[in-house]
Amino acid sequence: MAIDTQPGHRLDKRPSGNGPPPVIRRLVLDNGALLALVAMVILMAVLSGNFFTTTNIVNVGVQASVTAILAYGVTFAIVSGGIDLSVGSVAAFSAVMLGWFTTNQGVPVFFGVILAILVGTACGLVNGLLIAYGKLPPFIATLAMLSAARGLAQVVSEGAPIALPDSLSWVGENLNDYIATPVLIMIAMGLIAGLVLMRTYSGRSMYAIGGNEEAARLSGIRVQRQKIIVYALVGAFAAVAGIVLASRLVSAQPNAAEGYELDAIAAVVIGGASLAGGVGKASGTLIGALILAVLRNGLNLLDVSAFWQQVVIGAVIALAVLLDTLRRRA
Amino acid sequence: MEGIRKVFPGVVALDGVDFDLRAGEVHVLLGENGAGKSTLIKILSGVYRADGGRVLQNGRPVRVAGAEAAEKLGIAAIHQEFNLVPHLSIAENLFLGRQPRRYGLLDRKKMEADAAVLLQRVGVDAPPRTPVRELGIAGRQMVEIAKALSLRARVLIMDEPTAVLTAEEVNRLFAIVRKLRSEGVGIVFITHHLEEIPQIGDRVTVLRDGRSVGQVPASAPEDELVQQMVGRSIEQQYPRDTGRVTPSAQPLLRVTGLRRAGVFHDIHFEVRAGEVVGVAGLVGAGRTEVARAVFGADPYDAGTVEVLGKRLPGHNVSAALASGLGLVPEDRKGQGLVLGSSIQENLGLVTLRKATRGGLVDRAAQKRDAGRIAERMAVRMAGLDQHVGTLSGGNQQKVVIGKWLLAQSRVLILDEPTRGIDVGAKVEIYQLINELTASGHAVLMISSDLPEVLGMSDRVLVMSQGRIAGELTAREATQDAVMALAVGTSAHGANEMEDSPRGH
Known part of the structure; x- marks a missing residue:
């Protein structure tokens, strides 16, 4: 990143180094996470006969879905140069509110879902206001929300799970042997996240703000307003993740999704985003979430203890970022 | 070696x-x-x-x-x-x-x-x-x-x-x-x-x-x-025929009584269509601070800024931008560019909102416009998706100026537009300034490079200790005249200003 002055007017020259042709090298480096995912799938399939079965692959998708949806949201925050630690808590709080609206208050399921997403958005809005106008660092503002939203979830549910209406259970189930609803939602949210990042004013602003906030401001981007939008979006995505998770469990649990924010951040980073801001993609984040899910699932099948799984996942996160650093240097 | x-x-x-x-x-x-x-x-x-x-x-x-x-x-x-x-x-x-x-x-x-x-x-x-x-x-x-x-x-x-x-x-x-x-x-x-x-x-x-x-x-x-x-000789370092602007030309930017306590006071000036107004002065005289306040990047305590006769609200970049004001900041890398983004992204930054329909950005139009402006400004690049961080200083500056041209800003404030840029690129930027003023734009140019100010400005404002110490026509403006004003009545005070850190 520190390379500042290079001649820009000698474009015909290609690097003439040895090693693999530059095109292949570029391809490998640019799609490191995707290749890692493919390699991991092949490795697991070879090591365990049970891995590459339809049931298990669908299972991996379902396991990845909640992390992926949370992580799409976190991608917005990270691309804009911030972070969101509150997504796990906000997911749980939104899910609890869904249960409270539908089961306790008798609100129709459809409106209950809308209201739950609004609750998540409102939490994000509070984060955004604290960051944009309260000038709190995103780390601190969302750390506060991590605690507050979790507390509210416990308060509303009085510490006990709230059963969800049966009419919601399809959200967490499989349509048939090949297709699971959570996976469809994961893909749909991924497309939305990609659209937001690549094609919308807010999305492009996120890259500009994360890349250089002052330059963005002096170019007329309303930085504070955009930041509020960013965190509100993160909250909305967290709420959707919370709804999917609760539907799978058929109940809204106040202590659900605890620690999921770290998985989400890991997925974003494995997917190639830079914590410094300005870099990141929805597709990368999806791959990051899938890598984590394949790893967990495969290690389970291989009977690796949960303790060692944590060690392996830690190593994979470090490795992913190392690889990314190498890529940037190349 | x-x-x-x-x-x-x-x-x-x-x-x-x-x-x-x-x-x-x-x-x-x-x-x-x-x-x-x-x-x-x-x-x-x-x-x-x-x-x-x-x-x-x-x-x-x-x-x-x-x-x-x-x-x-x-x-x-x-x-x-x-x-x-x-x-x-x-x-x-x-x-x-x-x-x-x-x-x-x-x-x-x-x-x-x-x-x-x-x-x-x-x-x-x-x-x-x-x-x-x-x-x-x-x-x-x-x-x-x-x-x-x-x-x-x-x-x-x-x-x-x-x-x-x-x-x-x-x-x-x-x-x-x-x-x-x-x-x-x-x-x-x-x-x-x-x-x-x-x-x-x-x-x-x-x-x-x-x-x-x-x-x-x-x-x-x-x-x-x-x-x-x-590899060639540069015929004319400052390709400008200064002082030709008719005084009756329409004032595009008018600043009256601008003041921020302790930073600048009593700032009055006008920039007319087709005119380059240079701002000279020692480092710390308050030039950049005035420019940023005029553009709405920083607040001010009193005074008015008018663009094309319309008064701008203070500390509001969006309003300044909409009125047709553009700022090429002094710190190119720190404030002018998103270094990790592509040339296209950077060129399209100011026009991003205009290119948005129903929340979606028309990326094809953005690309077309960026390509057009990059070609017009002769940005030397591998392609529009090259990262601006890998361009040379002169080409980076062209990108910063280019984004304002895309936004069709009528009044450009250039803060040290050629700092750290080589001779060849400097001349290209001067020629660009000429083209802009010829087509009715107004340019306010802050520069610490005295020959540049003298060579390019139709009028020169000299700032000293947060005030405009004097205004010189192109004919009156000589190195000695400018320096005499810049150092001001109290040479001692000017030196103190010089050593003070410069904000950001």
Whole structure:
């Protein structure tokens, strides 16, 4: 990143180094996470006969879905140069509110879902206001929300799970042997996240703000307003993740999704985003979430203890970022 | 250094560069931006590794494998961006990582005593305990030099040390450079200011397109140097016929009674269509602060800003932008560009909102517009998706200006538009300014490069200590007249302003 002055007017020259042709090298480096995912799938399939079965692959998708949806949201925050630690808590709080609206208050399921997403958005809005106008660092503002939203979830549910209406259970189930609803939602949210990042004013602003906030401001981007939008979006995505998770469990649990924010951040980073801001993609984040899910699932099948799984996942996160650093240097 | 070669993906930055440095000489390295000067000194100071060629010291080949190796070889570099920790004291910065220790604890007393000796050698009279953030740019530079001295550097590389200094600070710097030279230190000196070369240099090596094209004595005439640098001679350095604007032309920007307590006062001026108004003054006179306030980037306490007769709300960049005002900030990399983004993204930043329909950005139109403007401005690039961070300074500046052209801004505020840009690119930017004013734009140009202000402005405003000390027509404006106003009634006060840190 520190390379500042290079001649820009000698474009015909290609690097003439040895090693693999530059095109292949570029391809490998640019799609490191995707290749890692493919390699991991092949490795697991070879090591365990049970891995590459339809049931298990669908299972991996379902396991990845909640992390992926949370992580799409976190991608917005990270691309804009911030972070969101509150997504796990906000997911749980939104899910609890869904249960409270539908089961306790008798609100129709459809409106209950809308209201739950609004609750998540409102939490994000509070984060955004604290960051944009309260000038709190995103780390601190969302750390506060991590605690507050979790507390509210416990308060509303009085510490006990709230059963969800049966009419919601399809959200967490499989349509048939090949297709699971959570996976469809994961893909749909991924497309939305990609659209937001690549094609919308807010999305492009996120890259500009994360890349250089002052330059963005002096170019007329309303930085504070955009930041509020960013965190509100993160909250909305967290709420959707919370709804999917609760539907799978058929109940809204106040202590659900605890620690999921770290998985989400890991997925974003494995997917190639830079914590410094300005870099990141929805597709990368999806791959990051899938890598984590394949790893967990495969290690389970291989009977690796949960303790060692944590060690392996830690190593994979470090490795992913190392690889990314190498890529940037190349 | 013999036959140095360095390749980056897509570009050969250096190709067979020879360079030698004797003890006790100042060897000027000259070349346009992008000629490979920075790359060469980064190889010499161990930041990059050369892909070919070798480095010899006292006739023996050496390997500069990293910053530490360079330090051991007695090579120290002072880059344009200083390597100082603002919140630590001068003494701590000088001995960072090698603080004197006693019984395993820092020996603060010894450290500060040693620091005082070093500071004296470079002529800084601040106490060693002063936090570096309280120093001005010149002071910080001196701390960097003192740090190099404390490392017993035999080779001192200075990358455009004068770019950010005022005339008086430059003189002080030169005195210290001469002293070091007489002590036998070899100094590699990079500058874009040709007039400095005979003052400070002994020999000059000229780089062009990654090759060393010639070595001449520092007394060589400027024309010859310029010709070697750009490979052609530049007919006219300031291609402007100044003072032609009819006074009846429509005022596009009018500022009245602008004031921010303690920073600037009583700022009145107008910029008319087709006019370039230069703003001269010492560093710290408040020029950048006024520009930012006019643009709405910073607040002001009183006064009005009108663009095309319409009054702007204060501290509101969006309103300024919508009214047709554009700002090319002084700090190109820090405020003008998103370095990690592509040329296309950067060019389209201001017009992003305009290109948005129903929340979605029309990327095809953005690309078309960016391509059109990049071509018009002759940005030298591999393609629109090249990262701006990898462009040379002149091309980066074209991108910053380009985004305002895309937004069809009628009034452009250019803050040090050619700082750190090579001669060839400077002329291109001047020509662009001419084209803009010819088509009815108005330009307010802040510059510390006095010949540039004189050569390009139809009128010159001179600022001193936060006030407009005077206004000169193109005919009245001479170096002496401008400097007399800039230094103002109280020369002492002006010097104080000079040493104060400059905000951001």
